[in-house]
Amino acid sequence: MDVTPILENLNDAQRQAVTAEAEPTLVIAGAGSGKTRVLTHRAAWLIDVERISPHSLLAVTFTNKAAAEMRNRIESLLDMPVRHLWIGTFHGLAHRLLRRHWREAGLPQSFQIIDSDDQLRLIKRLVKNLELDDSWVPREVQYFINAQKDEGLRPKHLDDDGDPHRRQMIALYGEYQQLCDRGGLVDFAELLLRAHELWRDNPELLAHYRRRFQHLLVDEFQDTNAIQYAWLRLLAGDGGVPFVVGDDDQSIYRWRGARVEHIRQFQKDFPATTVVKLEQNYRSTATILNAANAVIANNAERMGKNLWTEGAEGEAIRVYSAYNERDEADFVIGRLRDWIDQGNLRADAAILYRSNAQSRVLEEGLINARIPYRVYGGLRFFERAEIKDALAYLRLIANRDDDSSFERIVNRPTRGIGARTVEAMRSYARANSCSMWRAAGAIASDELSSRAANAVLAFLHLIERLAHETSDFDLQDQVDHVIHASGLIDFFKKDKGEKGETRVENLLELVSAAKGFEPDPAEEMSPLDEFLSHAALEAGEGQAEAWEDCVQLMTMHSAKGLEFPLVFLSGMEDGLFPHQRSINDPNGLEEERRLCYVGITRAKQTLYVTHAEQRRLHGMDNFSQPSRFISEIPDEYVEEIRPRVQVTRPMHTASPSRRRRSTSIAPGAEAGIRLGQRVRHGKFGDGVILNCEGQGAHARVEVNFETGGTKWLVLSYANLDLM
DNA sequence: CCAGGACACGTTTTT
DNA sequence: CGTGTCCTGG
Numbered sequence: 001m002d003v004t005p006i007l008e009n010l011n012d013a014q015r016q017a018v019t020a021e022a023e024p025t026l027v028i029a030g031a032g033s034g035k036t037r038v039l040t041h042r043a044a045w046l047i048d049v050e051r052i053s054p055h056s057l058l059a060v061t062f063t064n065k066a067a068a069e070m071r072n073r074i075e076s077l078l079d080m081p082v083r084h085l086w087i088g089t090f091h092g093l094a095h096r097l098l099r100r101h102w103r104e105a106g107l108p109q110s111f112q113i114i115d116s117d118d119q120l121r122l123i124k125r126l127v128k129n130l131e132l133d134d135s136w137v138p139r140e141v142q143y144f145i146n147a148q149k150d151e152g153l154r155p156k157h158l159d160d161d162g163d164p165h166r167r168q169m170i171a172l173y174g175e176y177q178q179l180c181d182r183g184g185l186v187d188f189a190e191l192l193l194r195a196h197e198l199w200r201d202n203p204e205l206l207a208h209y210r211r212r213f214q215h216l217l218v219d220e221f222q223d224t225n226a227i228q229y230a231w232l233r234l235l236a237g238d239g240g241v242p243f244v245v246g247d248d249d250q251s252i253y254r255w256r257g258a259r260v261e262h263i264r265q266f267q268k269d270f271p272a273t274t275v276v277k278l279e280q281n282y283r284s285t286a287t288i289l290n291a292a293n294a295v296i297a298n299n300a301e302r303m304g305k306n307l308w309t310e311g312a313e314g315e316a317i318r319v320y321s322a323y324n325e326r327d328e329a330d331f332v333i334g335r336l337r338d339w340i341d342q343g344n345l346r347a348d349a350a351i352l353y354r355s356n357a358q359s360r361v362l363e364e365g366l367i368n369a370r371i372p373y374r375v376y377g378g379l380r381f382f383e384r385a386e387i388k389d390a391l392a393y394l395r396l397i398a399n400r401d402d403d404s405s406f407e408r409i410v411n412r413p414t415r416g417i418g419a420r421t422v423e424a425m426r427s428y429a430r431a432n433s434c435s436m437w438r439a440a441g442a443i444a445s446d447e448l449s450s451r452a453a454n455a456v457l458a459f460l461h462l463i464e465r466l467a468h469e470t471s472d473f474d475l476q477d478q479v480d481h482v483i484h485a486s487g488l489i490d491f492f493k494k495d496k497g498e499k500g501e502t503r504v505e506n507l508l509e510l511v512s513a514a515k516g517f518e519p520d521p522a523e524e525m526s527p528l529d530e531f532l533s534h535a536a537l538e539a540g541e542g543q544a545e546a547w548e549d550c551v552q553l554m555t556m557h558s559a560k561g562l563e564f565p566l567v568f569l570s571g572m573e574d575g576l577f578p579h580q581r582s583i584n585d586p587n588g589l590e591e592e593r594r595l596c597y598v599g600i601t602r603a604k605q606t607l608y609v610t611h612a613e614q615r616r617l618h619g620m621d622n623f624s625q626p627s628r629f630i631s632e633i634p635d636e637y638v639e640e641i642r643p644r645v646q647v648t649r650p651m652h653t654a655s656p657s658r659r660r661r662s663t664s665i666a667p668g669a670e671a672g673i674r675l676g677q678r679v680r681h682g683k684f685g686d687g688v689i690l691n692c693e694g695q696g697a698h699a700r701v702e703v704n705f706e707t708g709g710t711k712w713l714v715l716s717y718a719n720l721d722l723m
Numbered sequence: 724c725c726a727g728g729a730c731a732c733g734t735t736t737t738t
Numbered sequence: 739c740g741t742g743t744c745c746t747g748g
Binding site: 062063064089090091092095113115116187188189191192223252253255256354355356357377414418536537538539555556557558576577579580581582591592595617618 | 724732733734735736737738
């Protein structure tokens with residue numbers, strides 16, 4: 001057998017992992033050490049060499065993107081499509097199980113998945129119904145419920161400990177669950193919980209899947225939450241062969257239930273585990289890698305590993321101290337300009353930040369500089385309001401008892417069914433433990449005024465009519481018909497301006513999405529149900545034209561798993577990063593540091609770290625210190641673009657004690673010019689110095705004038721008065 | 724029903 | 739500063 005394609009270009013550790021015996025294996029894979037490579041090659045090895053049927057393999061990831069990529073890479077390694085291989089996200093796989101065994105799982109056949117937004121609406125309604133005081137914030141209730149579910153806990157497992165607040169929370173959880181069960185609604189956490197209970201409570205079913213899935217491949221293992229781990233644990237039993245890959249240093253999702261401790265737990269649960277560490281990095285220069293190692297070394301809770309590379313030392317990490325966030329943006333944009341002018345791809349450059357709010361100033365700068373960019377993490381296609389409206393019609397057609405959808409569209413477009421009428425339906429529904437749909441039918445005949453009753457009946461008829469008319473349409477015609485006949489299209493057309501137009505376009509785009517949707521014949525669902533599940537589980541891309549060549553903007557969280565030749569870590573200030581809310585909690589701080597480690601290791605060749613002395617945040621100017629993480633990078637890897645002293649003090653008082661290498665341009669120093677200095681110009685009036693460059697006769701400063709915007713002026717001609 | 728104003732609030736995100 | 743939510747008046 002020729003195993004070359006599967007084993008070639010693997011280092012020893014990688015090969016050891018890929019070819020490991022059929023025993024539990026834990027791969028600790030540092031950033032850029034070929035984690036995905038090991039997983040995909042392992043799958044190919046099992047199938048092609050060990051002759052394991054793809055049928056007995058289960059591969060689990062966290063994102064749809066990762067799942068799709070894994071399948072692609074396995075198929076290209078084996079040079080054939082792999083059928084019967086289950087690859088998916090935890091949620092996707094759980095969903096698949098629940099569809100197959102809906103009866104055993106205690107679900108209606110046409111159950112629907114609700115996303116967090118739907119969930120929140122439901123909870124809002126619940127809180128309102130119960131007329132609780134203002135201290136009951138729906139978001140917090142949602143958080144509580146999901147946290148319990150993530151731990152595998154039902155209301156009956158919870159104890160109020162005599163705490164009335166907690167008792168109420170638990171009661172709300174119970175009520176919420178009843179509401180979901182009545183409407184056949186399953187939220188994200190519920191998918192996992194149900195799938196776990198399905199196996200736990202049906203031993204013969206579990207035995208079946210244990211027999212089938214001998215080999216379990218798990219990606220990003222450090223991100224598993226309790227219920228995900230329990231699910232894997234249950235499936236593996238004593239005979240399964242789990243092969244898990246993760247990096248404790250890249251665990252950045254504790255706040256949403258992920259527990260790194262599962263890495264240790266795994267070794268306890270599977271004492272025969274072989275541990276393989278991948279420590280050779282193929283991504284970054286030695287400088288970047290060493291810097292990352294030095295930073296993460298400050299964490300106490302580590303399994304311990306040290307990444308190394310055979311690669312070149314590379315450029316120093318450039319640290320820039322900006323005067324304010326605008327100056328920071330200007331600096332970043334200047335460097336991007338150079339990068340692009342040198343013929344590099346914009347898409348190879350990424351600007352990373354801790355929180356989304358920071359993107360604004362950067363975006364403004366990029367727009368001014370006419371540099372195309374793309375911000376990750378916005379609203380995604382299937383999350384847009386108009387799309388969810390259309391989906392709600394479709395869902396109501398599929399299942400009349402879906403209260404979540406009913407409430408969403410009962411008066412959208414407006415059809416004279418006001419809050420009072422809806423409230424009447426709600427109270428009837430509550431009193432009779434029935435769905436809104438039934439309630440509407442029941443009260444329309446007597447309780448309501450004739451005007452309201454007519455409106456309600458018209459709505460009920462509309463839905464029945466749509467269901468009837470489209471019953472033998474194919475999916476795209478169904479969608480097309482519904483968005484028109486429901487009045488949604490006309491409703492948004494009336495919206496003036498660009499907004500309405502985009503909404504209509506999006507609705508039409510939904511028809512195209514339905515057209516391009518290929519139902520899986522193996523799934524025993526109607527194409528509509530499958531499309532709706534797909535919409536909930538895979539919210540789609542944030543922005544349409546993903547592959548125009550543009551600079552990438554995203555949070556450090558969303559950058560995990562990606563790499564770029566040029567990376568900017570912006571807003572590196574204490575209070576922002578590490579974030580204020582984590583700064584006083586040792587665990588929180590360690591997680592922030594891991595995030596920093598993730599950020600640094602995204603860079604392949606060039607890394608800029610920037611911070612601002614002054615930042616306008618929430619409308620207030622704040623002064624802040626450079627992030628402690630910057631000082632955790634050893635000086636030898638750092639080159640300061642502009643020493644801080646220039647910014648805070650006039651140059652002539654500059655301290656000479658700089659250990660770090662420095663470009664030590666001291667523009668305008670002789671003239672007493674410094675950033676933030678107020679100046680007056682004969683013609684342009686008063687302004688503030690934002691930037692300076694060059695020396696002597698060529699020294700120039702950028703001044704932001706109160707009237708007339710920013711201008712570059714040559715110092716020797718401008719005759720600026722210091723103020 | 725909606726526009727407009729007062730007011731609160733302000734990590735990180737995938738499914 | 740900006741956004742989102744809630745309330746009021748037309």
